[in-house]
Amino acid sequence: MSSALEPAQDLAPEEPRFAALRRLFSRERPATLVASAVVLVFVVVALAAPWLAPHDPLAQSYLRINTYPSAEHWLGTDQFGRDVFSRLLYGARNSLIFGLVSPAIAAVVGTTLGVAAGYFGGVIDRTVSRLIDTLLAFPELLLAIMVSAVLGGGFWNVVMVIAVAFVPGFARVARSATLAVKQEPYIEAAVAVGLGTMKTIWRHVLPNISAPVVVLATLWVASAIRLEASLSFLGLGTQPPNPSWGNIIRDGLGNIFGSPWPIIGAGFAITVVVLAFNILGDAMRDLLDPEIQ
Amino acid sequence: MARMIAARLLDAVPTVLLVLTLVFVALRLLPGDPALVVLGEYATQEQLDLFRREMGLDQPLLWQWFAFVRDMLTLDFGVSMITREPVVQLIGQNLPYTIELTLVATGMGLLFGVPMGVLAAVHRNRAPDSGVRAFSLIGYAIPDFYLGALLLIVFALNLGWFPINGGGEGFWDRMYHVFLPALTLAFVKTAFLGRLTRTALLETLGKDYVRTARAKGARENRVVYRHALRNALLPVTTGLGLSLLATLSGSVAIELIFNRPGIGELLISAIAKRDYPVIQGGVVVFAFFVVTVNLLVDLAYIVIDPRIRAQA
Numbered sequence: 001m002s003s004a005l006e007p008a009q010d011l012a013p014e015e016p017r018f019a020a021l022r023r024l025f026s027r028e029r030p031a032t033l034v035a036s037a038v039v040l041v042f043v044v045v046a047l048a049a050p051w052l053a054p055h056d057p058l059a060q061s062y063l064r065i066n067t068y069p070s071a072e073h074w075l076g077t078d079q080f081g082r083d084v085f086s087r088l089l090y091g092a093r094n095s096l097i098f099g100l101v102s103p104a105i106a107a108v109v110g111t112t113l114g115v116a117a118g119y120f121g122g123v124i125d126r127t128v129s130r131l132i133d134t135l136l137a138f139p140e141l142l143l144a145i146m147v148s149a150v151l152g153g154g155f156w157n158v159v160m161v162i163a164v165a166f167v168p169g170f171a172r173v174a175r176s177a178t179l180a181v182k183q184e185p186y187i188e189a190a191v192a193v194g195l196g197t198m199k200t201i202w203r204h205v206l207p208n209i210s211a212p213v214v215v216l217a218t219l220w221v222a223s224a225i226r227l228e229a230s231l232s233f234l235g236l237g238t239q240p241p242n243p244s245w246g247n248i249i250r251d252g253l254g255n256i257f258g259s260p261w262p263i264i265g266a267g268f269a270i271t272v273v274v275l276a277f278n279i280l281g282d283a284m285r286d287l288l289d290p291e292i293q
Numbered sequence: 294m295a296r297m298i299a300a301r302l303l304d305a306v307p308t309v310l311l312v313l314t315l316v317f318v319a320l321r322l323l324p325g326d327p328a329l330v331v332l333g334e335y336a337t338q339e340q341l342d343l344f345r346r347e348m349g350l351d352q353p354l355l356w357q358w359f360a361f362v363r364d365m366l367t368l369d370f371g372v373s374m375i376t377r378e379p380v381v382q383l384i385g386q387n388l389p390y391t392i393e394l395t396l397v398a399t400g401m402g403l404l405f406g407v408p409m410g411v412l413a414a415v416h417r418n419r420a421p422d423s424g425v426r427a428f429s430l431i432g433y434a435i436p437d438f439y440l441g442a443l444l445l446i447v448f449a450l451n452l453g454w455f456p457i458n459g460g461g462e463g464f465w466d467r468m469y470h471v472f473l474p475a476l477t478l479a480f481v482k483t484a485f486l487g488r489l490t491r492t493a494l495l496e497t498l499g500k501d502y503v504r505t506a507r508a509k510g511a512r513e514n515r516v517v518y519r520h521a522l523r524n525a526l527l528p529v530t531t532g533l534g535l536s537l538l539a540t541l542s543g544s545v546a547i548e549l550i551f552n553r554p555g556i557g558e559l560l561i562s563a564i565a566k567r568d569y570p571v572i573q574g575g576v577v578v579f580a581f582f583v584v585t586v587n588l589l590v591d592l593a594y595i596v597i598d599p600r601i602r603a604q605a
Contacts, residue, residue: 142542267439
């Protein structure tokens with residue numbers, strides 16, 4: 001597959017989009033199709049949560065605390081009498097936001113660092129590389145726990161914490177891609193005709209390193225969703241009463257001797273959505289960038 | 294080889310300094326005024342001043358950094374603001390449980406993961422391979438705290454086979470208490486190590502020396518285990534370090550679910566109580582862990598891989 005792609009990439013960097021899409025959803029990849037459907041449902045649920053949810057996710061009632069699933073409350077209620085199913089639907093919205101925003105911020109910051117290191121070399125490269133290597137030694141979750149131990153929870157803090165955990169990965173990929181692109185004749189040509197450094201980077205380096213960065217961002221949507229759930233479970237992420245899949249499980253654990261359904265429901269949602277994004281990310285990787293493993 | 298080991302050890306020094314500096318920046322500079330963060334908005338001026346003096350926050354920044362690095366390297370983490378116990382003592386009480394959990398989980402992960410990877414590689418693109426692939430996809434997707442909660446509900450609460458909390462007393466009781474939490478972490482690890490072993494083994498199985506071994510008429514088992522797997526275990530060693538650290542970060546949530554003592558449990562409850570010195574101690578201990586494990590992996594590489602040794 002890689003041998004078929006390489007010459008095409010060299011001659012025509014802008015491969016027709018529909019060809020790529022058609023290959024992504026070809027019949028040889030039934031898993032991709034199912035995964036896409038799951039992601040679609042997830043996005044629709046996240047966007048339409050206010051209309052789909054049967055109850056207000058924050059409405060408390062002391063008349064129905066910790067109940068088992070029923071026709072009215074599909075996953076039962078929690079210790080404040082809130083409808084768990086509605087919280088789950090709103091939690092999808094929460095996960096979608098973190099899943100998109102954090103990798104995007106990390107991609108921008110990490111790519112900037114990586115391109116600067118790769119393009120300018122010298123002291124900048126040595127400093128950035130050292131920093132990346134050190135941070136890459138930390139698992140993302142551990143880094144996120146350590147940073148949020150200091151910063152605390154809350155929406156923007158969590159967005160930043162997850163972004164920080166992803167920056168080193170983007171920086172590394174962007175740096176090595178930039179190093180490769182820098183050797184290309186078109187960069188030499190751009191510099192030779194007197195194009196400024198910033199313009200060279202903007203017009204010639206960035207477009208040519210975008211594939212691996214985009215692939216990485218796709219792969220990390222799943223990681224971001226998982227990470228947010230983990231942090232919220234630990235009480236470091238989305239703060240109550242706002243619903244998140246992580247803190248639904250946390251709340252469910254408080255009623256572990258009663259109904260297990262909130263835990264089962266929220267955990268199932270995380271697992272299925274993360275699985276779907278992983279499968280989709282893998283497919284995107286195979287398609288756009290056969291080099292990254 | 295001694296020179297390579299010495300060089301790697303020396304290389305850890307700036308890393309430790311950098312990590313401590315990052316922790317320092319995160320703890321002292323990012324939150325704004327730590328005194329306000331810790332004591333809250335309603336603290337009186339005297340309380341704030343006292344806190345700043347106790348933590349050395351009234352000193353010049355460079356001196357604060359120096360004192361911080363010195364204290365951390367000598368394991369002087371101060372005393373808990375709640376219980377007034379020395380933080381190093383709290384960590385000392387909790388650390389063995391976390392290490393125990395991480396090691397048992399790693400052992401289980403190796404026990405299941407490596408044979409699974411071998412099975413998948415030997416039967417490439419056939420049923421066992423697909424099975425292992427499906428397993429690892431799920432292993433990557435399922436959050437460890439969810440799996441932990443499920444195991445707790447089924448095996449501890451409903452079936453009553455395992456204890457629902459605590460760390461246990463004495464060796465066998467401790468192994469009994471650690472089993473379910475470790476199994477949870479091992480699940481994810483098995484997926485990771487299985488996939489890693491599969492990839493590495495497939496690569497070595499395609500090497501010339503494997504073809505030579507087959508040409509000599511060596512039996513398939515001998516080819517796989519003696520020639521291919523031994524060489525495939527090199528990348529697995531690096532992966533093991535990485536996954537050891539992943540397990541360590543996973544242990545935070547697992548300790549919470551199974552109500553086990555440990556560094557994660559200590560850190561999370563300290564965060565809830567804003568016990569600043571304990572948070573600092575916990576974060577630094579995690580950082581030391583990361584640096585040490587990476588160092589050990591690199592050293593193991595030097596010792597195990599004859600090609601790296603030959604370069605020296």
